[in-house]
Amino acid sequence: MNAAHVTAPRLKRYQALAEDMAGAIRAGRLRPGDRLPSVRHASRARRVSPSTVFQAYYLLEARGLIEVRARSGYYVTRVAAARPRVLEKAAVPRAGSVEVDVRERVFDILAATMRRDVVPLGSAFPSPSLFPLKRLAAAMASTVKRLEPHTAVEYLLQGNRALRHQIGLRYAIDGVDLAEDDIVITNGAMEALNLCLAAVARPGDAVVIESPTFYAALQALQRNGLRAIEAPTHPLEGIELDALETILREQRPRACWLMTNFQNPLGGSMSDAKKRALVALLTRYDTPLIEDDVYAELYFGERRPAPAKAFDDAGIVLHCSSFSKCLAPGYRIGWAAPGRYAQAVARLKLSASLTASIPAEAALATYLAGGGYDRHLRRLRRALQAQCERMLHAIGEHFPQTTRATRPQGGYFVWLDCARGVDAVRVHEQALAQRISVAPGPIFSTGNRFRNCLRLNYGHPWSASIERAVAELGRLVARSGSDRG
Amino acid sequence: MNAAHVTAPRLKRYQALAEDMAGAIRAGRLRPGDRLPSVRHASRARRVSPSTVFQAYYLLEARGLIEVRARSGYYVTRVAAARPRVLEKAAVPRAGSVEVDVRERVFDILAATMRRDVVPLGSAFPSPSLFPLKRLAAAMASTVKRLEPHTAVEYLLQGNRALRHQIGLRYAIDGVDLAEDDIVITNGAMEALNLCLAAVARPGDAVVIESPTFYAALQALQRNGLRAIEAPTHPLEGIELDALETILREQRPRACWLMTNFQNPLGGSMSDAKKRALVALLTRYDTPLIEDDVYAELYFGERRPAPAKAFDDAGIVLHCSSFSKCLAPGYRIGWAAPGRYAQAVARLKLSASLTASIPAEAALATYLAGGGYDRHLRRLRRALQAQCERMLHAIGEHFPQTTRATRPQGGYFVWLDCARGVDAVRVHEQALAQRISVAPGPIFSTGNRFRNCLRLNYGHPWSASIERAVAELGRLVARSGSDRG
Numbered sequence: 023m024n025a026a027h028v029t030a031p032r033l034k035r036y037q038a039l040a041e042d043m044a045g046a047i048r049a050g051r052l053r054p055g056d057r058l059p060s061v062r063h064a065s066r067a068r069r070v071s072p073s074t075v076f077q078a079y080y081l082l083e084a085r086g087l088i089e090v091r092a093r094s095g096y097y098v099t100r101v102a103a104a105r106p107r108v109l110e111k112a113a114v115p116r117a118g119s120v121e122v123d124v125r126e127r128v129f130d131i132l133a134a135t136m137r138r139d140v141v142p143l144g145s146a147f148p149s150p151s152l153f154p155l156k157r158l159a160a161a162m163a164s165t166v167k168r169l170e171p172h173t174a175v176e177y178l179l180q181g182n183r184a185l186r187h188q189i190g191l192r193y194a195i196d197g198v199d200l201a202e203d204d205i206v207i208t209n210g211a212m213e214a215l216n217l218c219l220a221a222v223a224r225p226g227d228a229v230v231i232e233s234p235t236f237y238a239a240l241q242a243l244q245r246n247g248l249r250a251i252e253a254p255t256h257p258l259e260g261i262e263l264d265a266l267e268t269i270l271r272e273q274r275p276r277a278c279w280l281m282t283n284f285q286n287p288l289g290g291s292m293s294d295a296k297k298r299a300l301v302a303l304l305t306r307y308d309t310p311l312i313e314d315d316v317y318a319e320l321y322f323g324e325r326r327p328a329p330a331k332a333f334d335d336a337g338i339v340l341h342c343s344s345f346s347k348c349l350a351p352g353y354r355i356g357w358a359a360p361g362r363y364a365q366a367v368a369r370l371k372l373s374a375s376l377t378a379s380i381p382a383e384a385a386l387a388t389y390l391a392g393g394g395y396d397r398h399l400r401r402l403r404r405a406l407q408a409q410c411e412r413m414l415h416a417i418g419e420h421f422p423q424t425t426r427a428t429r430p431q432g433g434y435f436v437w438l439d440c441a442r443g444v445d446a447v448r449v450h451e452q453a454l455a456q457r458i459s460v461a462p463g464p465i466f467s468t469g470n471r472f473r474n475c476l477r478l479n480y481g482h483p484w485s486a487s488i489e490r491a492v493a494e495l496g497r498l499v500a501r502s503g504s505d506r507g
Numbered sequence: 508m509n510a511a512h513v514t515a516p517r518l519k520r521y522q523a524l525a526e527d528m529a530g531a532i533r534a535g536r537l538r539p540g541d542r543l544p545s546v547r548h549a550s551r552a553r554r555v556s557p558s559t560v561f562q563a564y565y566l567l568e569a570r571g572l573i574e575v576r577a578r579s580g581y582y583v584t585r586v587a588a589a590r591p592r593v594l595e596k597a598a599v600p601r602a603g604s605v606e607v608d609v610r611e612r613v614f615d616i617l618a619a620t621m622r623r624d625v626v627p628l629g630s631a632f633p634s635p636s637l638f639p640l641k642r643l644a645a646a647m648a649s650t651v652k653r654l655e656p657h658t659a660v661e662y663l664l665q666g667n668r669a670l671r672h673q674i675g676l677r678y679a680i681d682g683v684d685l686a687e688d689d690i691v692i693t694n695g696a697m698e699a700l701n702l703c704l705a706a707v708a709r710p711g712d713a714v715v716i717e718s719p720t721f722y723a724a725l726q727a728l729q730r731n732g733l734r735a736i737e738a739p740t741h742p743l744e745g746i747e748l749d750a751l752e753t754i755l756r757e758q759r760p761r762a763c764w765l766m767t768n769f770q771n772p773l774g775g776s777m778s779d780a781k782k783r784a785l786v787a788l789l790t791r792y793d794t795p796l797i798e799d800d801v802y803a804e805l806y807f808g809e810r811r812p813a814p815a816k817a818f819d820d821a822g823i824v825l826h827c828s829s830f831s832k833c834l835a836p837g838y839r840i841g842w843a844a845p846g847r848y849a850q851a852v853a854r855l856k857l858s859a860s861l862t863a864s865i866p867a868e869a870a871l872a873t874y875l876a877g878g879g880y881d882r883h884l885r886r887l888r889r890a891l892q893a894q895c896e897r898m899l900h901a902i903g904e905h906f907p908q909t910t911r912a913t914r915p916q917g918g919y920f921v922w923l924d925c926a927r928g929v930d931a932v933r934v935h936e937q938a939l940a941q942r943i944s945v946a947p948g949p950i951f952s953t954g955n956r957f958r959n960c961l962r963l964n965y966g967h968p969w970s971a972s973i974e975r976a977v978a979e980l981g982r983l984v985a986r987s988g989s990d991r992g
Contacts, residue, residue, distance in 0.1 A: 129854050132857070133664065136663055136664070138657060150656030150657060151656060153656070155654070155656055156652075158651075159651040159652045159654070162647065162648070162866060163647070163648035163652065166643075166648060167641075167644045167648065169640070169644070169837070171636060171638070171640055172623060173837065176621065176623055178621055179618065179621070208860075209698075209839075209860040209861075209864075210860055210861055212858070212859065212860050212861050213694075213860040216858075216859055220730060224732075225710045225732050238858055241857070242858055245855065245859070247709075247732070352654070352862075352865030353864055353865065353866065354694075354860065354861065354862060354863065354864045355864075369614055370730065372614075372617070372726070373697070373701075373723055373726035373727055373730055374697065374701055374730070375693075375694040375695055375697050375698040375701075375839065375860070376694075376695055376839065377839060378694070378839065379694075379837070379838055379839045379840075379863070379864035379866075379867040380837030380838065380839070381647060381838065381864075381866065381867060381870075382866060382867060
C-alpha cells in the first residue's frame with residue numbers, strides 16, 4: 023500500500039498562533055480584561071505577517087476568548103475565564119467482575135436523546151449539518167449508476183476492495199501497514215466491535231472496560247453473555263496501567279475493550295508512550311485489545327493521535343473505527359482491522375449480516391478517492407473546537423462552582439462531575455420536560471455509579487437555544503444539589 | 508395502513524394456459540413427440556384469443572417443453588420427459604439436541620461458491636442481471652440528494668418510516684395487519700434472524716431447525732451458543748408436524764427456526780392449513796417461531812404463499828424477510844416483524860449495528876412507492892420458472908437414473924438426492940477444479956449427513972456453459988457413485 027500522496031494535516035500558522043494565545047488565556051497568563059498586543063506588535067514579535075495575526079485574532083474572537091473594543095484593540099473576554107474547574111482524578115470502580123444487566127431505563131434515556139424536538143445535549147451524534155452531505159450524495163449518485171452487479175457477491179466476505187484500499191492509506195499515515203485483506207468492512211463501528219468481541223470471548227468470560235465506559239459496550243457485553251471488569255480511567259489520560267496490570271494478573275480477563283483516543287464519555291486520550299506500554303502489557307498477558315477508535319479524526323491538536331494498533335507487533339489489537347462520526351453518519355460504514363483475528367471476524371460477519379450496504383461502501387470509496395476528505399475534516403475539527411470552547415464557557419458561567427469538567431482535546435463530549443448530592447437521572451428527567459436532553463452518568467457504568475455526572479454533547483453549532491439549555495441545566499443541577507445537600 | 512391500491516398479482520390468461528399444458532406434460536398426459544393442438548383449435552377449445560395461445564406456446568417453447576417443426580406445428584420435446592425422479596421422502600435425523608460446530612471446511616466451501624470465475628451452481632444468490640439495477644440506481648440518485656440530514660438519528664431504532672409503510676402494505680396483501688412500529692428494518696434478513704434468535708433464546712437453549720437446513724442457521728446457532736434439534740422435513744411439504752410435536756413435548760426447545768415457503772435447500776412449502784396447524788401447535792407450547800421467509804415473492808404458482816405469520820394471533824411468530832433475493836441484493840435491507848418481541852428486537856439491533864444504511868433504506872422506499880416492483884417481480888418469477896424447467900431437464904438428461912430431485916414451486920434451488928455411494932464433498936472438489944461450484948449436502952446439517960446430496964442454483968439465465976456444467980456434474984456424480992458402489 024502506498025502512502026506517498028497522503029500527508030498528515032498540520033496546523034496553519036495562524037491556527038498555531040491562536041492555539042498558543044488560547045493556551046496563555048487558559049493558563050491564566052492572559053486574564054480577563056487584559057489587552058492583547060497590537061497586530062503590528064504581535065506580527066513583529068512572532069515573525070509572522072500581520073494578516074496571520076488578524077486571522078488568529080479572528081479565530082480567538084469566534085471562540086469567544088477575545089473581543090474587539092472600537093478604537094482600542096483586542097481584549098480577553100470575561101467569559102474566557104468562566105471555565106469550570108478541571109476534573110482530573112479517576113473514579114475508583116469496585117473490584118471484581120460483574121454480570122452486565124442494562125436496565126430498561128437506559129433504553130428509555132437513549133430513546134429520549136434521539137427525539138427530534140429536544141435540544142440534543144444528550145445526543146451521541148454531532149450535528150448532521152457539519153457533514154458534506156451534498157458531496158456525498160453526488161458521489162453516491164455517480165457511483166451507483168456504474169456499480170458492477172457482481173460486486174454484491176464478490177465483496178461479501180470483507181467488503182468493497184477500493185474502500186479497503188482507501189482505509190489502508192489512512193492507516194499508513196500512522197505508520198500502520200495493512201494489506202487490504204487485513205480490513206473487514208462492517209455495518210458501522212458498532213458491528214465491528216460486536217464481531218471482534220465474539221471473535222475473542224465466549225459467554226461467561228470477563229472483559230475489562232473503562233470506568234466510566236461507553237454504554238454500548240455494556241449492551242454488547244450483556245448480549246454476548248460476558249462479565250465486565252471496570253478499570254479506573256483518568257479523565258485526561260485514559261485507563262490506569264497499574265490497575266490494569268493488577269486486573270490482568272489477578273482476574274485473567276479474556277480481553278480489553280478500550281477507547282484510546284477521546285474516550286466516550288470522558289474525552290481523554292492516552293499518550294503514545296502509554297499506548298505502547300499498554301500494548302506491551304497486554305502482549306505479555308496474551309490478552310487481545312478491542313480498540314474502539316471512532317473519534318481519532320476529531321483531534322484539536324496538531325495531528326491525529328496514533329491508535330494503540332500502531333504499536334502492535336503481535337497482532338493482538340483489533341482496531342475498530344467508522345465514518346459515522348466524521349463523514350457520513352447515516353451510511354453505516356465502519357471497519358475492523360482485527361490483527362490475527364481477521365479471518366475469524368470476517369467469518370462471524372458472514373453469519374451476522376453478510377456484508378454492509380454495497381452502494382454505501384462504493385460511494386464512500388468514490389468520495390475518498392476524490393480527495394476532499396481532509397479539507398472536510400479540517401473544517402469539522404475547527405467547528406468542533408470552537409463549539410467546545412463555547413460549551414466550556416457556558417458551563418463555567420451557568421453551572422455551580424462545585425462542578426468539575428473534563429478538557430476535551432478532541433471529539434464532541436464533555437463530562438461533568440457535579441456536587442455529590444446531584445441526581446443526574448433526575449436532572450435528565452427534569453430537563454427532558456423542558457425539551458433538553460442530557461446523558462446522565464449512571465448509563466456509563468454497571469450498577470448505579472456516576473450518579474452526579476453528566477455527559478454533554480457540543481457537536482452542534484452554537485446557538486441561543488443551546489446557550490439557554492446549558493443555563494437551564496446549570497439551574498437544575500444547582501437545585502438538585504441543594505435538594506440533597 | 509391502507510392496502511387499497513395494492514392488488515395481488517395474478518397469472519395472465521396466456522400464463523395460465525401455459526401452466527395448464529406444462530402440467531399435462533409433467534403428468535405424462537402429453538408425451539415427447541406428441542403434437543399439440545393447432546392454435547386455431549386450441550383457441551376455440553379454450554375460449555381464448557389466438558394470440559393468447561401463441562403467447563402460451565411461446566412461453567412453453569422458451570422453457571424447452573415444446574418445439575416448432577416447420578409447416579407441421581408444435582410438438583412436445585424429448586427433453587420435456589427427461590426429468591429426474593421426484594424426491595418425496597423426508598430424511599430421518601438423529602434424535603436429541605446437539606451442540607453446533609460449523610467446521611472450517613464449510614467456510615472454504617462457501618468462499619468457493621462466491622468466486623467470480625466459476626459457473627455458480629453452488630451460489631446462494633440469483634444472477635444480479637435479473638434485478639432492476641438501473642431503476643434502483645435512479646431511485647438512489649434522486650433520493651440521496653433530498654435526504655433529510657436528521658433522519659440518520661431519527662430512524663436509528665426501527666429504520667426509515669416510509670419503507671416500513673411500504674413493507675406493511677405488502678403484509679396487508681396476505682391479510683397481515685401490521686403497524687409501522689411492528690416492523691424493524693435490519694441489515695438484510697440475516698441480521699433480522701440473528702436478532703430474533705437473540706431475543707428469544709439464551710446460550711445453552713435448544714432450537715428446532717429443519718433437516719436439511721440453511722447453513723447460515725447453523726452458524727447463527729453456533730454463534731449464539733445454542734443447541735440444535737433437527738426435525739424431519741418433507742421435500743415438498745415442509746417440516747413434519749407429528750415429529751415436531753414429539754420434540755416440543757419431550758425436549759421443550761426454546762424456539763423454532765423454519766422456512767415455511769420454498770425452503771432452502773429443499774424448495775418445499777407448507778400449505779396454508781399446515782401453517783395454521785403449525786402456529787396453533789407452537790402457541791400451545793408457547794414456543795416462538797422464527798420464520799425465515801426470504802423467498803416468498805419468488806413463487807411459480809398463482810399467488811404468493813402466505814407466511815405462518817398470517818395465522819399468528821398470539822404474537823409468537825417473528826417473521827423475517829428482505830429485498831436481497833427479489834429486488835436489491837447488495838443493498839442489504841431486510842426486516843423483522845417480531846410480534847410480541849418487537850421492542851426486544853429493536854433494542855438488540857441498536858446495540859448490534861444501530862441501523863441499516865439510511866440511503867439504501869430511503870432508495871428502496873422511493874423505488875417501492877414508484878410502483879414498478881410488481882412488474883419486476885412478475886418478470887423475475889417467469890425467468891426463474893423457465894430456468895427451473897431447464898435445470899430439471901438438464902438433470903434428467905445428464906445425471907444417473909438413480910438421482911432424485913425436488914420439484915421447486917418457487918425460489919431458485921433444486922435439491923438432489925444421489926445414489927448412496929456418491930460423495931458430494933468430493934464432487935464439489937472435483938467440480939471446483941473445473942470451475943464449477945456446487946453446494947454439497949453436508950453443509951446443510953450438523954454432523955456429516957446428506958453426504959450424497961447436492962443443492963443446485965438455477966437462478967442464472969440458462970446458457971451453454973451452465974448446460975455443460977450440469978452435464979459435467981452428472982458425470983462426476985456417476986463416477987463418484989461407481990467408485991464407492
